[in-house]
Amino acid sequence: MTEFEKNVFNLVKKIPKGKVATYQILAKKLGNIKLARAVGNALPKNSHFIIIPCHRVVKTSGKVGNYVLGVAKKIKLLHNEGIRIKRGKIADLAKCLYYFN
DNA sequence: ATTATGACCGAAG
DNA sequence: GCTTCGGCCATAA
Numbered sequence: 001m002t003e004f005e006k007n008v009f010n011l012v013k014k015i016p017k018g019k020v021a022t023y024q025i026l027a028k029k030l031g032n033i034k035l036a037r038a039v040g041n042a043l044p045k046n047s048h049f050i051i052i053p054c055h056r057v058v059k060t061s062g063k064v065g066n067y068v069l070g071v072a073k074k075i076k077l078l079h080n081e082g083i084r085i086k087r088g089k090i091a092d093l094a095k096c097l098y099y100f101n
Numbered sequence: 102a103t104t105a106t107g108a109c110c111g112a113a114g
Numbered sequence: 115g116c117t118t119c120g121g122c123c124a125t126a127a
Binding site for chain 1: 106107108109110111
Binding site for chain 2: 116117118119120121122123124125126127
């Protein structure tokens with residue numbers, strides 16, 4: 001597991017239930033906003049070994065994005081946490097975003 | 102060292 | 115809204 005991946009997961013596991021973060025926000029937190037793509041690249045790698053709320057990471061546009069177990073599963077999990085989703089997008093992204101105090 | 106790939110993003114049509 | 119394209123970066127081969 002690379003250092004970069006560790007950093008990504010350490011951030012993701014901080015996201016509280018009922019909240020979400022975007023790939024871009026995580027990227028910025030890691031030092032460079034352009035890391036967004038690399039972040040999405042790292043998530044699927046260790047999901048089999050480490051328990052982390054990968055489903056709480058969505059796109060900046062508000063669309064849920066992809067998920068190891070399938071988008072349907074991702075939406076289901078988010079919905080269980082009280083997050084409203086409409087046609088594959090977060091109903092009110094601004095209210096759900098977690099900014100890493 | 103070089104190339105290709107992907108859970109991304111923004112601009113443009 | 116949607117699609118297409120170019121640009122990003124870490125990784126794997």
